Amino acid sequence: MxxxxxxxxxxxxxxxxxxxxxxxxxxxxxxxxxxxxxxxxxxxxxxxxxxxxxxxxxxxxxxxxxxxxxxxLAITTEDITNVIDDAIRQSIKSQGDIALQAVSTTRDEALVEIEDKKCKSLQLLKDIKSSLANVQTVTAESLDRIIAEKLSAIHNIKIVAENEKRELKSIGSSERALLQEELQKNRDRKQRSAGLPIIGYFRKRGLRKSIKKDLISFYEECYSYIPVAPLAEDHDALLTDFYVEPPLTSVDVQRKFRSRKQLSSKMPIHSYSDLFIRRDGKMYKHIYVTAKAGVGKTSFAKKVCKTWCQAHSPNKEIKHKFKKADLDAMKKFEFLFMISLRDVETSECDLESMITSSLLNCLKSHSRYSRLDIEDILNEKTCLLLLDGLDEWAHPTSCDKGCRDVHAIPHIPAREQCTVMTTIRPWKFEVVKLGTSQIDRHVEINELNDSASKELISNAVTVLNTQTQSN
Structure with missing residues (x-):
């Protein structure tokens, strides 16, 4: 030189x-x-x-x-875009590393908040980039403002990272394995810049948590009351104040030469664990609950639904109203979808359509959810599908699947982790054409015995006196 x-x-x-x-x-x-x-x-x-x-x-x-x-000095849009793109890639890469390092200490309640903050921070960077779409050149005088916005967005991402370290406390071994698997797949495919598996994992968790929360809110509002008497349905009371559990028995059904022979033995069912879980620990797939008119099929379905809500969103004030064994059994079902078949559109005959129109559209955040979200849950999670009142529903003759039998049951795809429980009157159960493989368990709701009847009378008197005094 x-x-x-x-x-x-x-x-x-x-x-x-x-x-x-x-x-x-x-x-x-x-x-x-x-x-x-x-x-x-x-x-x-x-x-x-x-x-x-x-x-x-x-x-x-x-x-x-x-x-x-x-x-x-003229700085082109391309110059700044390249800088911002690099910042986005580095930010997502950093989030992936943090998630992997902190995966052993994750808490379910923090996941939705973390995902929202992360997406907002990344979106801010992308918004800055998109805002330059119509800018041809940037002078040195305006460069400070652009850099300040970019640095602010990166600062927000750093805050999210710190929140992840601080808020992620405990996660089950299965969830930990799932997240680690997603992160490893992301590395193997060399798609760090996209970050889609990580973001998709948290978004799906957040969406499912929101669906469960909305389901519980809907059930608490719509299925927490039962009529005081069958002929006075407009006069109702809180289920937990009035309902008395009727005796349940399991009926063995044997088919021989196209005839159904009911064996004399009937086994009592003492808890929901007996009702839903086999002796080998596996769930029953197809359960049919029969009872005479007025015995309480719908009330029983509502009690099952209420127990699921209590198991997943405990209310300390009514904790004593539920058996621990029943709550433990309902915790095994991550989701419960209850469909009142009397309210289903007459043209619908497949389960997903019924859930979408009769249940999903009634949730407070229904615009966020789709039928595909429900199908994913049914395919991947342990679910209880509770169909109430099959005797009040007839299969449409205009079925697009070619079924013309009005006594046929709704079309329900076979899924490994789903249990379907249907309430039905005995006469309808006799005319419905079901194969042996379609009935895992037949359960009867029996009439109340003397002690249960006295308890029901006492509950009715208490409820009526309370309502009279309040008026």
Whole structure:
């Protein structure tokens, strides 16, 4: 080089010191006077007559430095877009690393909040990028504002990362394995820049948590009351104040030569664990509950639904109203979908359509949910499908699946983790054409015995006196 490098304060050492000062600046700022001095030093270095005068890249840098000094530097949209794209990639990569490091201490309640904050932070960066779509050039005067917005977005992402470390407390081994698997797949496919598996995992968890919360709210509002008497349905009471559990028995059914022979033995069912779970620990798939008119099939269905709500969203004030064994059994069902078949559209005959129109559309955040979300839950989670009143529903003859039998049951796809429990009157149960494989268990609701009848009378008197006094 033409510059005397043997001097203690040569231009190369001056340029090196400038780099150090900028990198180690506490606030990454520089005064106007120092900036002019820095630019002059860099121009002198890049203009070396012996070594850099013919270097095209060096001379282009000199031109840009002179324009920056004169406040005439034009920074293109592409320049800033590249910087922001890099920030987005680095931010998502950092989030993936944090999730992997903290996966052993995750808490379900934090996942939705974390995902929302993360998506908002990343979206802010993307919004900055999209806002430049119609900008051709950016002057040095407006560069500070753009950089400030970008740095603010990155700062928000750092806050989210700290929140993840602080809020993620406990996660089950199965959830931990799932998240680690998603992260590992993401690495194997070398798609860190997209970050889709991680974001998709948290978004799905958040959506399912919201669906469960809305289901519980809907059931609490619509299925928490029962009529005081069958002929006075407009006069109702809280289920937990009035309902008395009737005796349940399991009826063995054997088919031989197209005839159904009911064996004399009937086994009592003492808890929901007996009702839903086999001796080998597996769930029954198809349960049919029969009872005479007025015995309480719908009330029984509502009690099952109410127990599920209590199991997944406990209310301490009514905790004593439920058996621990019943609550433990209902905890095994991550979701419960109860359909009142008397209220289903007459043209519908497949389960997913019924859930979507009669249940999903009634939830408070229904616009967020779709039939595909329900299908994913049914395919991946342990679910109880409670169909109440099959005797009050007839299969449409206009079925698009070709079924013309009005006594046929709704079309329910076979799923490994789903249990279907249907309440039905005995006469309808006899005429419905079911194969042996379609009936895992036949349960009868029996009439109340003397002690249960007295308890029901006592509950009725208490409820009526309370309502009379309140009026």
């Amino acid at each position: 033409a510059a005397p490098l043997n001097q203690s304060n040569n231009v190369c050492l001056q340029a090196r010191d400038i780099g150090r000062k900028i990198r180690h600046s506490a606030d990454l700022s520089v005064s106007d006077t120092d900036l002019v001095q820095y630019i002059d030093t860099l121009i002198n270095l890049l203009s070396d007559q012996k070594y850099l005068s013919t270097d095209q890249n060096a001379q282009q840098a000199v031109v840009k430095l002179k324009n920056l000094k004169a406040n005439k």
